[in-house]
Amino acid sequence: MSEVLNVEEIFGENVFTLGTMRERLPKKVFQEVTRVMDQGGELSLEAADVVAKAMKDWAVEKGATHYTHWFQPLTGITAEKHDSFVSHPDKDGKMLMEFSGKELIKGEPDASSFPSGGLRATFEARGYTAWDITSPAFIKEAATGPILCIPTAFCSYTGEALDKKTPLLRSMEAVSEQALRIVRLFGNTEATKVTASVGPEQEYFLVDQKKALQREDIIFAGRTLFGAPAPKGQELEDHYFGVIRERIGGYMKDLNKELWKLGVTAKTQHNEVAPAQHELAPIYETANIAVDHNQIVMETMKRVAGQHGMRCLLHEKPFAGVNGSGKHNNWSITTDNGVNLLDPGDTPNENIQFLLVLACIMKAVDTHADLLRQSASDVGNDHRLGANEAPPAIISMFLGEQLEDVVKQLVETGTATSCKEGGILATGVSTLPDFKKDATDRNRTSPFAFTGNKFEFRMVGSEDSIASPNTTLNAIVAEAFCEAADELEKAEDFDAAVHNLIKRYMTEHQRIIFNGNGYSDEWVVEAERRGLPNIKSMVEAVETLTTEKSIKLFEKFGIFTKAELESREEVLYETYAKTINIEALTMIDMASKQIVPAVISYTKSLADTINAVKAAGADASVQVQQLKAISEKLAQMQSALEALKKADAEGSAMSEGKEQAFFYKDVVKEAMAALREPADELEMMVDKKVWPFPTYADLIFEV
Numbered sequence: 054m055s056e057v058l059n060v061e062e063i064f065g066e067n068v069f070t071l072g073t074m075r076e077r078l079p080k081k082v083f084q085e086v087t088r089v090m091d092q093g094g095e096l097s098l099e100a101a102d103v104v105a106k107a108m109k110d111w112a113v114e115k116g117a118t119h120y121t122h123w124f125q126p127l128t129g130i131t132a133e134k135h136d137s138f139v140s141h142p143d144k145d146g147k148m149l150m151e152f153s154g155k156e157l158i159k160g161e162p163d164a165s166s167f168p169s170g171g172l173r174a175t176f177e178a179r180g181y182t183a184w185d186i187t188s189p190a191f192i193k194e195a196a197t198g199p200i201l202c203i204p205t206a207f208c209s210y211t212g213e214a215l216d217k218k219t220p221l222l223r224s225m226e227a228v229s230e231q232a233l234r235i236v237r238l239f240g241n242t243e244a245t246k247v248t249a250s251v252g253p254e255q256e257y258f259l260v261d262q263k264k265a266l267q268r269e270d271i272i273f274a275g276r277t278l279f280g281a282p283a284p285k286g287q288e289l290e291d292h293y294f295g296v297i298r299e300r301i302g303g304y305m306k307d308l309n310k311e312l313w314k315l316g317v318t319a320k321t322q323h324n325e326v327a328p329a330q331h332e333l334a335p336i337y338e339t340a341n342i343a344v345d346h347n348q349i350v351m352e353t354m355k356r357v358a359g360q361h362g363m364r365c366l367l368h369e370k371p372f373a374g375v376n377g378s379g380k381h382n383n384w385s386i387t388t389d390n391g392v393n394l395l396d397p398g399d400t401p402n403e404n405i406q407f408l409l410v411l412a413c414i415m416k417a418v419d420t421h422a423d424l425l426r427q428s429a430s431d432v433g434n435d436h437r438l439g440a441n442e443a444p445p446a447i448i449s450m451f452l453g454e455q456l457e458d459v460v461k462q463l464v465e466t467g468t469a470t471s472c473k474e475g476g477i478l479a480t481g482v483s484t485l486p487d488f489k490k491d492a493t494d495r496n497r498t499s500p501f502a503f504t505g506n507k508f509e510f511r512m513v514g515s516e517d518s519i520a521s522p523n524t525t526l527n528a529i530v531a532e533a534f535c536e537a538a539d540e541l542e543k544a545e546d547f548d549a550a551v552h553n554l555i556k557r558y559m560t561e562h563q564r565i566i567f568n569g570n571g572y573s574d575e576w577v578v579e580a581e582r583r584g585l586p587n588i589k590s591m592v593e594a595v596e597t598l599t600t601e602k603s604i605k606l607f608e609k610f611g612i613f614t615k616a617e618l619e620s621r622e623e624v625l626y627e628t629y630a631k632t633i634n635i636e637a638l639t640m641i642d643m644a645s646k647q648i649v650p651a652v653i654s655y656t657k658s659l660a661d662t663i664n665a666v667k668a669a670g671a672d673a674s675v676q677v678q679q680l681k682a683i684s685e686k687l688a689q690m691q692s693a694l695e696a697l698k699k700a701d702a703e704g705s706a707m708s709e710g711k712e713q714a715f716f717y718k719d720v721v722k723e724a725m726a727a728l729r730e731p732a733d734e735l736e737m738m739v740d741k742k743v744w745p746f747p748t749y750a751d752l753i754f755e756v
């Protein structure tokens with residue numbers, strides 16, 4: 054029997070939860086904390102001191118010796134600098150562990166070595182981290198010993214955001230404020246805030262660590278840069294939801310345990326479409342906490358994999374020829390008196406508030422399709438979006454039959470008098486129950502799909518932070534709410550005005566609705582006819598950040614200044630060029646030091662064999678033919694290698710920025726593809742024993 058896990062007991066044991074605070078803080082301080090959490094504002098220094106002490110005592114009881122301000126710079130991952138609680142000893146040499154309110158609230162990491170896109174020069178290195186009181190502190194158990202992690206936002210000396218959390222928090226306030234104006238119009242006077250909630254489904258691959266460590270591409274690029282397809286891929290559709298293998302099951306069990314201890318509600322686990330691919334979904338929660346927790350999920354996935362002798366690959370496309378990984382970002386907005394603004398109820402045609410919200414979201418997504426697409430782009434995701442497996446690079450909205458029909462009625466006649474019902478699903482088996490069907494089937498090819506009471510944004514990459522997509526969603530929806538509220542608050546006849554506005558928004562933006570197959574070529578043509586943007590790559594998406602439309606949006610709601618947007622553009626171009634450069638150098642290394650030498654020795658052994666066969670007076674024609682074919686490919690590979698070296702050198706010599714990023718996309722990436730092709734063919738031509746690293750078959754079928 055395996056160990057019995059008491060989930061209720063371990064859940065949140067490493068989190069400084071509200072419950073722990075209630076137990077450990079004086080009532081007055083606890084009240085101050087919850088007030089700041091709910092309504093914003095600042096904690097007094099006295100209260101902060103009390104909280105810090107309680108937090109430190111709790112952490113020390115759990116064995117922590119250090120704390121860190123845990124933040125999310127523009128690298129897309131998290132950063133931490135550990136400080137111990139050790140203080141100056143007294144004159145007897147005795148030392149007391151200390152942690153002050155000031156240390157809790159504010160940190161001062163040197164900002165100069167984080168990407169800032171020119172927002173701060175190295176001589177102005179100061180950066181500040183500020184405690185995000187709404188996201189709970191937690192203890193990370195690592196080889197360093199337990200570390201108290203305090204989720205923080207990271208800003209420059211002049212207050213500019215240098216991270217992913219600050220704009221997200223700003224966007225959450227914006228959408229809350231504007232959504233409140235909408236619910237007020239419908240007589241909701243109780244709600245005091247509206248919260249964006251997010252449930253991210255995380256896909257990942259697991260491969261054997263020992264094998265992974267034999268491949269430089271996995272080590273440096275997190276994905277394979279060479280590799281002929283295995284004889285079997287995902288064509289039998291036998292992996293998706295298949296029985297979970299023992300080794301993977303053991304991993305999932307430990308992963309869940311670690312996540313539960315950290316207060317992450319790991320809920321769903323299953324095998325995904327590609328061999329060696331899996332998924333974990335937590336229960337949705339407040340957007341900023343969901344973003345923090347997703348970082349914890351990604352980090353924990355990697356750590357636990359190491360403990361199981363495996364390596365977790367979060368890259369969007371670890372293997373060519375089988376599905377890549379994404380992160381479905383489920384998003385909804387709910388008032389603090391419990392109304393999910395995306396819940397249509399049983400008769401959406403009569404739910405005017407819902408229809409207004411829907412009309413606003415249609416407008417937001419259509420107006421800012423480019424920004425939404427940008428928010429889901431990263432270097433790895435370029436291999437997925439539009440590549441016939443993930444959503445296309447074109448943003449459209451899927452509403453499902455029921456809502457599409459309601460929208461159609463509204464657009465055509467101005468009123469929606471009926472609504473399609475789900476009906477009963479008859480199983481045809483007397484012992485099975487008949488179900489009440491959902492009114493809407495799913496559409497797996499849509500990038501932005503309505504799924505009952507939330508939107509599922511399916512474009513996000515598996516390795517990416519979900520901060521940007523949610524910041525963008527909150528911002529664009531805040532703007533649409535604001536414009537609607539501006540108009541409706543002034544209306545003399547509210548009923549007529551809201552009716553007209555819904556009809557107008559839906560009519561003007563109906564081109565964004567698409568319920569068909571998003572993977573088809575016809576859709577690409579149709580989308581172009583509709584005038585929807587089709588932004589094919591990450592670098593092409595970057596400049597959407599600084600269009601007049603974008604600056605106006607983000608500045609209006611105080612989410613980004615123009616300077617912050619420009620700095621992010623710069624960081625994105627740099628990140629792109631640097632990432633592709635690393636990939637190119639890795640390919641050059643593997644080709645020059647491993648593949649080419651291996652093939653050369655193989656040709657030598659072939660030549661020796663030919664001589665021996667001929668000396669014996671036997672027929673060596675097959676060997677000769679092989680030697681010729683392999684040598685020819687080898688020559689092709691060598692010249693592709695030289696071409697890549699040249700291209701990469703040219704790219705590296707360019708100054709950083711847009712032009713360089715485009716050079717890497719258009720020239721270096723092409724040269725990489727040209728090198729991979731003959732190398733993968735060679736892999737299929739030579740003796741498996743001489744191939745210098747594990748193959749696709751070794752990696753994804755023998756975990």
Ligand code: ADP
Pocket residue numbers: 250251252253254321334335336337381383384385393506507
């Ligand atoms: P799927 O069938 O789409 O794969 P999953 O169960 O894997 O569904 O994931 C759905 C995700 O959506 C979960 O994280 C779930 O908690 C989240 N979710 C459910 N309802 C909401 C909501 N109202 N707002 C945001 N996220 C939600």
Ligand code: MG
Pocket residue numbers: 254332334
């Ligand atoms: Mg899922």
